[in-house]
Amino acid sequence: MRCFYSQDFELALPSGHPFPMDKFRVSKDMLLEGGIIRPEEIIEVRIADNHVLQRVHDQDYLQKIYSCAIDRKEEIRLGLPVTPQLYTRSATEVEATRLTCRAALEEGVAVCLAGGTHHAFREHGEGYCVFNDVAAAIRDLQDANPNIKIMVVDTDAHQGNGTNAILQNDPRVFTYSIHVGKNDPTHKFNGSMDVETVRYVEGEMYLKQLFATLAAALDTFAPDLVIWIAGADNHRNDRFGQMMLSVKDLQRRDEVLLKAFIRNRIPVAVLYGGGYNRQSEFTAKLHRNTVAMAKKIASEYRGI
Numbered sequence: 001m002r003c004f005y006s007q008d009f010e011l012a013l014p015s016g017h018p019f020p021m022d023k024f025r026v027s028k029d030m031l032l033e034g035g036i037i038r039p040e041e042i043i044e045v046r047i048a049d050n051h052v053l054q055r056v057h058d059q060d061y062l063q064k065i066y067s068c069a070i071d072r073k074e075e076i077r078l079g080l081p082v083t084p085q086l087y088t089r090s091a092t093e094v095e096a097t098r099l100t101c102r103a104a105l106e107e108g109v110a111v112c113l114a115g116g117t118h119h120a121f122r123e124h125g126e127g128y129c130v131f132n133d134v135a136a137a138i139r140d141l142q143d144a145n146p147n148i149k150i151m152v153v154d155t156d157a158h159q160g161n162g163t164n165a166i167l168q169n170d171p172r173v174f175t176y177s178i179h180v181g182k183n184d185p186t187h188k189f190n191g192s193m194d195v196e197t198v199r200y201v202e203g204e205m206y207l208k209q210l211f212a213t214l215a216a217a218l219d220t221f222a223p224d225l226v227i228w229i230a231g232a233d234n235h236r237n238d239r240f241g242q243m244m245l246s247v248k249d250l251q252r253r254d255e256v257l258l259k260a261f262i263r264n265r266i267p268v269a270v271l272y273g274g275g276y277n278r279q280s281e282f283t284a285k286l287h288r289n290t291v292a293m294a295k296k297i298a299s300e301y302r303g304i
Helices: 023-033 050-054 059-066 072-078 084-107 133-144 161-167 203-220 247-263 282-302
Strands: 003-005 042-044 109-112 150-154 173-180 193-197 225-229 268-271
Touching: 003 023, 003 084, 023 282, 050 059, 050 084, 050 133, 059 084, 084 109, 084 133, 084 225, 084 268, 109 282, 133 150, 133 161, 133 225, 133 268, 150 161, 150 203, 161 173, 173 203, 193 203, 203 247, 225 247, 247 268, 247 282, 268 282
Parallel strands: 003 042, 003 109, 109 268, 150 173, 150 225, 173 193, 225 268
Antiparallel strands: none
């Protein structure tokens, strides 16, 4: 099972910044040290070509990020310091997701050890999301196969408003999101199916809501590929997620979803999504758990 990664995912942040930028490296190391992923399954990624980004973002916005010409208000909305490294980091993450989707179509399952920047819009970024990797990957796949049907399954605790805005009115794409209704982002955009949970939803209620509604979505739309933004911010100790799931709840979520996709021969590209746990390194552990479940179920059903 190929996992796509780059050391450029990690960006220097001011002390005390809430984004756990080291989670990409730490989770990768956990996967290797635990023998879950073999070294040869880690694929190093380079920066995306500009034309890949131009499919979903305005050229003026791309140039502003590249030249660090973002004003203070825009930088606050973005939530990350705008430095020359930010463009490289964000464009590399897009390329990792693009390659993950292509690998998933070839092999059934693939993982991006990052990704899920679902708050990035065509002309601006917000909520730690600079470029929309999911939308860019979908447009890339559509260039190769215009009739491909793709479902975005977003179980991050926050709605993917940027993804919905970019992909709206495209009948070849189905966007499913389950998220806290009264939480950021304040400005939401309707997707194909938006499922709102109550704030501080408990695991049992959340899982029932997720399994029932996602089953209905899969009955409505038969995808050639699922892009799954897993999310680790559903955990009860997360700073921003406003959900109350335990580690076992998250593992149950991962197991049921991955079995549903893999057992029904739906290729799945797994992306990290958000996670801002109060406990050091715990976000990385939750991402590690999701990748481990993907590897386990892929091995059981496909011999990968």
